[in-house]
Amino acid sequence: MLLCAVVASALMFADHRFTRMEEVRAQLTTVVAPIQWLVAVPSDVLTWGSLALSDQRALVEENRRLREQVLHLSHRVQHMSSLTAENVRLRELLGAAARLEADYITAELLSLDADPFTHQMVIDRGRRNGVFVGQPVLDASGLVGQVTAVSAYSSRVLMVADASHALPIQVNRNGLRFVLQGSGDYNALRVMHVPDTADIREGDLLVTSGMAGRFPPGYPVARVTEVVHDPGQPFARVTAEPVARLQRSRHFLLVFPPEPAPVPDDEIWDQELPDQLGADTPVATATEEPD
Incomplete structure (x- = not known):
């Protein structure tokens, strides 16, 4: 230690008094840098x-939250175009019942059907999550299809592009x-x-x-892509393109349609019968025999 202290002191003195030591110090720094x-x-x-x-954990969690937020916002925005046209048709109706917002859960793609003649997929939600046969499945853009088979932890979805799938639609315009x-x-x-x-x-949407x-x-x-009118034929040939990203989406929404409020049978009878028979028409009861 004494020797090292003497050498260090000598080097500091030489570095302070002589300018040549700057070059030596630079070379020593280069030698010591790898160490x-x-x-x-x-x-x-x-x-x-x-x-x-x-x-990575923060990014994964943030990515998951953002995906769910995008699906949630897309689910709320999808009604806007149809509501705009519907409000024009229903503006004169006062006291109309408000449309109930449907509940939903998110799901992720597990696999696609290997059969090239079918368009089906398997998602990671099943009976334990409340999924049922016939439940609508959507992505961030539109309707994907409906559930056709349910197991405990997964479900099979038939896409709208499958040749065996059909559903009632209306022109939004x-x-x-x-x-x-x-x-x-x-x-x-x-x-x-x-x-x-x-x-x-x-x-047309x-x-x-x-x-x-x-x-x-x-x-x-x-969305309608082609309308062909064939002279002499009673029906036109109309082709449309799905708005959902059937080949690219990996995350989906499973929608639970709201159940309509039940109306008691006696209220239906009391409301409809006078309208059909007229206000002055006597109504026969169960204890009276009609003339």
Whole structure:
């Protein structure tokens, strides 16, 4: 230690008195730099690893929250286009019941059906999550399909592009109702039995009509891409493209349609019968025999 102290003192004195020592110090720094780097490697690796893990966890959590937020906002926005047209038709109706907002859960894609002639997929939600057969499935853009089979932890979904799938729709612009059927092509759907004189145009948005109670009304399904009028034929050939990203989406919404409020039978009888018979028409009761 004494020798090292003497040498250090001599070097400091020489560095202070002679300018040539700056070049020697620069060369020594170059020689010692790899040693300093090797000594600092373990500390740098530990610091980088802790930051990477914490950042990764934060990014994964933030990404999950953002995906759910996007789906939630898309679910709320999808009604806007249909509500705008609907408000025009219903503006004169006072006291109309408000549309109930449907509940939903999120789901993620597990696998796609390997059969090239079917368009089905498996998602990671099942009976334990409340999924049921016939439940509508949407992505951030529109209707994807409906659940056809349910197990405890997964479900099978039939997409709207499948040739065996059909659903009632309506033209958002004017409310005309038709049936939309899959064609086996992800990018083409067929609007069935459209009269040649029907007011349907390219670019029209097709939304669920709510008929039969399977799909809630107002969700976008497809957009008309082609309308062909064949002279002499009673029906036009109408082709539409799905608005949902059937081949790219990985996260979905499973919608629980709101149940309509039940109306007691006696109220229906009391309200409808006088309207049908007239205000002055006597109504026979169960204890009276009609003349």
